[in-house]
Amino acid sequence: MSEANQGARGVVPPQGTGMSEGTVFRLPDLGEGLTEAEIIEWKVAVGDVVAVDQAVVEVETAKAAVEVPSPVAGTVTRLYAEAGAVVDVGAPLLALNGDEAGAAQDTATARRRERYREEERAGSGNVLVGYGTPTARRSRRAARRASGQAVQGQAASAPEAAPRREVPRVISPVVRRLAGDNGVDVGALAPSGPGGVVLRRDVEAAIAAAARPQEPGPVRDAPSGDGEVRVPLRGVRRTVADKLSRSRREIPDATTWVDVDATALLRLKRDIGRADPAAGVGTLALIARACVAGLRRFPELNAYVDTERQEIVQLPRVHLGFAAQTDRGLVVPVVRDAQRMTLAELAAALRERTDEARDGRIAPGDLTGGTFTVNNYGVFGVDGSTPIINHPEAAMLGVGRITERPWAHKGKVRLRKVTQLSLTFDHRVCDGGAAGGFLRFVADCVERPGVLVTHM
Incomplete structure (x- = not known):
């Protein structure tokens, strides 16, 4: 891959290093004049082996949610931003260490297929299309990892955390967005999907329950602003607001x-x-x-x-x-x-x-x-x-x-x-x-x- 082609696909070797020592993959231009995107979910963690055109991160732009595939193969050595962060086009996303061959790519492919099957069992049915090469097929959203993902390669040195209760998983970004927009804590829901996955009907039931009139209680003095709900103008909502x-x-x-x-x-x-x-x-x-x-x-x-x-x-x-x-x-x-x-x-x-x-x-x-x-x-x-x-x-x-x-x-x-x-x-x-x-x-x-x- 020539240096010009690497830059065109968002792949830039770190300054002073060769491709074999590490590759920084930057947020590519997703088209339509978009200048930034919000990270919804990482599909990989530090130490994972990535195949060419494997989806590594899901981002939400001002137009739609898309999965971003990696243009090169390698081992993830660093993630540059956490989920929820807004990243500019051209900013670093993750670093990969060298090309992996044969068995390494087979392992990554098998992992991707397993995530696909898990998504199918969960029944979210939301297909997102990446921007990758013409041979890249449309992929299902991978299941969110139950444990927290390592950011910037620091997970290996972090102290062992105390055991935590298993938090219900949300695979579909549409479900996450619905919950976030309506102030629903998905961690407090009883998931109805296979494998403890929170489905859309679970969130809608919680919204309906919150909307039911409550029994009147004693009136208490409340501080100013109590009960306010602030929804950030991001993604589609911000674009619509600007256009209108x-x-x-x-x-x-x-x-x-x-x-x-x-x-x-x-x-x-x-x-x-x-x-x-x-x-x-x-x-x-x-x-x-x-x-x-x-x-x-x-x-x-x-x-x-x-x-x-x-x-x-x-x-x-x-x-x-x-x-x-x-x-x-x-x-x-x-x-x-x-x-x-x-x-x-x-x-x-x-x-x-x-x-x-x-x-x-x-x-x-x-x-x-x-x-x-x-x-x-x-x-x-x-x-x-x-x-x-x-x-x-x-x-x-x-x-x-x-x-x-x-x-x-x-x-x-x-x-x-x-x-x-x-x-x-x-x-x-x-x-x-x-x-x-x-x-x-x-x-x-x-x-x-x-x-x-x-x-x-």
């Missing part, structure tokens, strides 16, 4: 809305389900397809503002984003080139991105680059909203819940399936005429699906 704040600062947004009769659209969905059940076409896919057709007629809304050059840039391709609520917070997965997809293809892509986002295995690149967003806030049981535009996009369509309401239909008042559509748009890219025209077109597709079919 920037959107509010830079985009002069306006919102227009309309109530629509969705009865015919729901009938179309049922008819498609009977004709082709495998297609899995849902309401979101139908409305998303209407938006794609609407953007073809009103390209002003598939755009962004280049503030440096003071130009409105209209885009020829539709990269459709959609809001998805996950355990790690609100994310906006993106379906690229939606304008080229059939309705069935778009429905399949929406399902795939949703599953990836909720499982915590979506690639960082699939959370950026959208040109228009659909926000189905109706799943939360609300009728309307004025959402913040996903910067730097120019518009977002909101969909409220679909409920039965009295509605004038064919000269009579009947109960119909009604929903509210709202369009929040950047007033710099278009005026109310274009925004209203787009919203009316989507509303017509909902009320008269024949309009939608002619634009599929």
Whole structure:
């Protein structure tokens, strides 16, 4: 491996030493402009033998949680940071002593397979993809070690600790995040998973128990600030906060809305389900397809503002984003080139991105680059909203819940399936005429699906 290639993959020999004496592996550039990552879990400890492309650490970036594989083989001699630390791109992660051959790599491979089987038995089902070489296959998260891991090679000299009770293990970072965000002490839970593993249902049960009303007790004076919960703005939550704040600062947004009769659209969905059940076409896919057709007629809304050059840039391709609520917070997965997809293809892509986002295995690149967003806030049981535009996009369509309401239909008042559509748009890219025209077109597709079919 040449020195240039070593640097490109984050491998740097320590100054004044050769490769055989030791190699410092630094946090690589994970793409998408990311500059730092938080260490969630070490997969190795000092003294472990590491194979090429073996996952050595799991980190959480501003986009997603990923496993970072080692580009070289060797024995771990030092870990440079503890779990929970935030590490800059290019900062040292761990040191490896020389290349190991034959039996050493076989041992590492066997250990990795055993961790894979343990993860399978635990049933977490969360697959995270590393950034490694093309031959590196996707790996399951390895089980967290029951005992504490050595940091910076000091474990060998540490005094023998007193015996401690075995703490329940949490394999899935999604479960750890859910517990941390809700102030649940996993060490106090009774694990229901095989081998003493804390599963998501254990944490959800603890959250539900804490939310139950308690019997009133005597009122006591409490110091100021008692009961405060402070959640650090890190990872996805910090990125979302920064993006929404920037959107509010830079985009002069306006919102227009309309109530629509969705009865015919729901009938179309049922008819498609009977004709082709495998297609899995849902309401979101139908409305998303209407938006794609609407953007073809009103390209002003598939755009962004280049503030440096003071130009409105209209885009020829539709990269459709959609809001998805996950355990790690609100994310906006993106379906690229939606304008080229059939309705069935778009429905399949929406399902795939949703599953990836909720499982915590979506690639960082699939959370950026959208040109228009659909926000189905109706799943939360609300009728309307004025959402913040996903910067730097120019518009977002909101969909409220679909409920039965009295509605004038064919000269009579009947109960119909009604929903509210709202369009929040950047007033710099278009005026109310274009925004209203787009919203009316989507509303017509909902009320008269024949309009939608002619634009599929």
